[in-house]
Amino acid sequence: MKNRLETAHPYMANSVPAIKEAMLRVIGVAGIEDLFEQIPAEHRLKSPLDLPPALPSENELRRHVLENLRRNETCEENLSFIGGGCWQHHVPAVCDEIAGRAEMMTSVWGTPYSDHGRSQAWFEFASLLGELVGCEVVGQPVYSWGYAAGHAIRMAARLTGRRQVLLPRLIDPERLSVIRNLCEPLEMASHIEIVEIGFNDETGLLDLADLEAKLSDRTAAVYFDCPSHLGLIESRGAEIAALARRHGAETIVGVDPISLGVLAAPPVYGADIVVGPMQPLGIHMNTGGGVGGFIATRDEARYVHEYPTLLISAARTPHDEWAFALSCAHQTSYGLREEGKDWTGNSVNNWAIVNAVYLALMGPEGMREVGELIVQRANYAARRLAGIDGVALRFSGPVFKEFVLDYAGTGKSVAAVNEGLRRHGIFGGRGLGEMGSGFESCALTCVTEIHSQADIDRFAEALVAEAAR
Secondary structure (H helix, E strand, O other): OOOOOOOOEOOEHHHOHHHHHHHHHHHOOOOHHHHHOOOOHHHOOOOOOOOOOOOOOHHHHHHHHHHHHOOOOOOOOOEEOOOOOOOOOOOOHHHHHHHOOOOOOOOOOOOHHHOOOHHHHHHHHHHHHHHHHOOOEEOOOEOOHHHHHHHHHHHHHHHHOOOEEEEEOOOOHHHHHHHHHHHOOOOOOOOOEEEEEOEOOOOOOEOHHHHHHHOOOOEEEEEEEOOOOOOEOOOOHHHHHHHHHHOOOEEEEEOOHHHHHOOOOHHHHOOOEEEEEOOOOOOOOOOOOOOOEEEEEOOOHHHHOOOOOOEEEEEEOOOOOEEEEEEOHHHOHHHHHHHOOOOOOOOOHHHHHHHHHHHHHHHHHHHHHHHHHHHHHHHHHHHHHHOOOOOEEOOOOOEOOEEEEEOHHHOOOHHHHHHHHHOOOEEOOEEOHHHOOOOOOEEEEEOOOOOOHHHHHHHHHHHHHHHOO
16 A cells, blocks of 8 residues: 655654655665565555544644543542552652653663663662562562562462462452463463452452362462452451462462551561552553552572563672662573563553652651551541442451442442432442442442542532432
8 A cells, every 4th residue: 555645744754755765775675565565465455544634733733632632531620439450549749750850761671871870760669669568579560460460370380380370259350351361371381270269258358268178289379469359458368378388389469559558568477479559659540551560579599580570689899889780681581582481571660760759758657657548538438438328338347448339229230320420520439240240239439548538428428419319
């Protein structure tokens, strides 16, 4: 298909026709079509795409984009109680300021010319996050919590030589989908079998009898989240880890790092590998890109040599200065290509800078304070909202940040309730129908440090009004 663009593109200097002709002469082809001759004809377009005319100026392009953006309703102009994997937390201004500096916001992850303090900042990220999660080793970030969990399961499979993982029935469906991808289909040589663990219908916590019945010498790891996907605090983590250890399996715990100012770090109750999201630590909600995930372990060679990610180390130079460099790069896909430990990605490394800034700013006392604030406000909201006629809490027990409301008594679906709340400028909780039977009328509701008591009361009043309609 002949290219219709005969003038220079405003953002691509090499699109000038004369320059294109010069490049074609140098590489020895008659036209651009010759560059794609290896693509079978049946896979190529037979006619031009039906595209609108190109916008002739940057000003018109900007106006066009802004007009499209105005169609969105955001969590800034509405009161949002949406969670389920991407949460609205306070982002201190200094996080954006530092992460946006030219020496940090680089388009490539590891070339020497882009390192003007970035490697040291990454080392500080690993040190600060490691202290928070109770681990000595933290790898460079991966795309998301789901990717971190999937990679950790693959690490456990390599460590144990086993091909099965046990994980909760009440896991985030999106996270489970990513884990399934990384565990690979049954037909693949590296397939890892996923077995779900049941839950207590009253508390929502893992059914330990079911866990013990399913553990065997085939189990590479037991994975669970604390807090869970539904905001429940798994109080029997030590028992779960002990059961896994008794069968020679690794214990992998997914944790929301912002909870660790008030909850024990996973290694305290027996976690071998810790994973989780980076987004709560100073990262804005976003779509279309990763929100970051981390993997952390003890400083033992057996774990370090199974990391799929790059590691940053510090060492003294002969001039008594500190030097920061990549470690164990040879074992990644960068070093061994398809024979590497796993697939290393670089799309979220800037979030490591943000996390380091956030953690340095907050300190241990700040993390404790924000954790206590979230616990207090989330539990107040759970009690306040569950006191409304027709609304109930699906599970009993303490929660962190999120809880499940059951709207069955209102006679309305979650979608109908949320549509009504929109009239009040409120985004209600995320519907849980995708989690199967028993959750059709349930919504995962999120309360963080940004929600005041007045916000929660406003939500309750709007819910009363909509339940009565």
